Amino acid sequence: MKPDFDLNVVLSRIEEAIEPYPKAAMFELYERGYSSLFEQLISCIISIRTLDETTIPVSLRLFAVARTPAEFLILTPERLTELLHGCTYPDQKAYTMLGIARRVMEEFSGQLPTNFEQLTSFKGVGPKCANLALGVATGQAAISVDVHVHRVVNRWGYVQTRQPEQTLKVLEQQVPQPLWTDINRLLMPxxxxxxxxxxxxxxxxxxxxxxxxxxxxxxx
Ligand code: SF4
Structure with missing residues (x-):
């Protein structure tokens, strides 16, 4: 007979269990001072289909050269692709990043909007990266569902979903808002x-x- 599922207890046990392991990439980069919404969004794009072990050094190499939309626009696509070497689809990601930087400068005075709808209106920014960057950089309540989060909550029997997008909707209904960012921080590692x-x-x-x-x- 299983005890009633208590998300608070489960998450606090997980918090202890993951202590010996590295933090998820975005949280690690935040702690190292790469905490702006733009930097978090760029790192999340780097992390798509790329391991944290690569995302962190590639982000650090890139941010040593450019950290703001204005600084990105000084880079040529070739130079940016070179800086992204090691992550998946570097040329495609360079194109996406330059598009974001250009639109931020032209339409938003150099500051990314801190609003989910506006952020996901940028080409190449999906719900996973928008929510993760907003949650980490701005502290907004946001759940980002990657393959790990999707797998774990389904194994628990906490949700019964086939796609991460469905998982996001169910978690937004079931998880109390103060725990939304913890879902990513804890369940990814x-x-x-x-x-x-x-x-x-x-x-x-x-x-x-x-x-x-x-x-x-x-x-x-
Ligand atoms: S399926 Fe995952 S969460 Fe469930 S007992 Fe096994 S390791 Fe733990």
């Missing part, structure tokens, strides 16, 4: 290191008592 895609570490998992282990056929 938890999904990466403990509730892994293959062979999750269920036998030592601190939230096994609350987890339905939906779809888990083999585990460590």
């Amino acid at each position: 938890f999904g990466k290191h403990i509730c892994t895609g293959n062979l999750p570490h269920c036998s030592t998992c601190p939230v096994l008592a609350w987890c339905e282990q939906v779809g888990v056929t083999k585990h460590r």
Whole structure:
């Protein structure tokens, strides 16, 4: 018999369990001082289909050269692509970033809008990056659902969804707003290191008592 699912207790156990592991890239970069909405958005674009182990050094290399929309516009597409070397689709991401920088300067006086609808109106900015950047940089209540968050909450049986977009909608209804940013901060490293895609570490998992282990056929 499982105890009633208590999200506060589950998240506090996860907070302790992930302590030995590196923070998720965006949170790590925030702590290193790359905390503006523009920097967070740029790093999130770098992180698309790219491991944190690459996202962090590529972001640091780029920010050593340019940190603001005005500084990005000094770069040629070729130079920006070169700086993005190592992440996936560097030329496509360079094109996206320069488009964002140009529009910020032309339409928003150099400051990205802190509003989800306006932010997602930028070409190449989806709900995942908009919410993550807004949550980390501005402290706004926002949930970003990546593959880890999507997998973990489905395994718990907390949601029953097929796509991350559906997961976002359900989590926005079920999770109290003060916990929205914690969902990303905690479940990204938890999904990466403990509730892994293959062979999750269920036998030592601190939230096994609350987890339905939906779809888990083999585990460590
Ligand atoms: S018990 Fe297993 S499936 Fe459930 S959260 Fe822990 S590692 Fe993931």
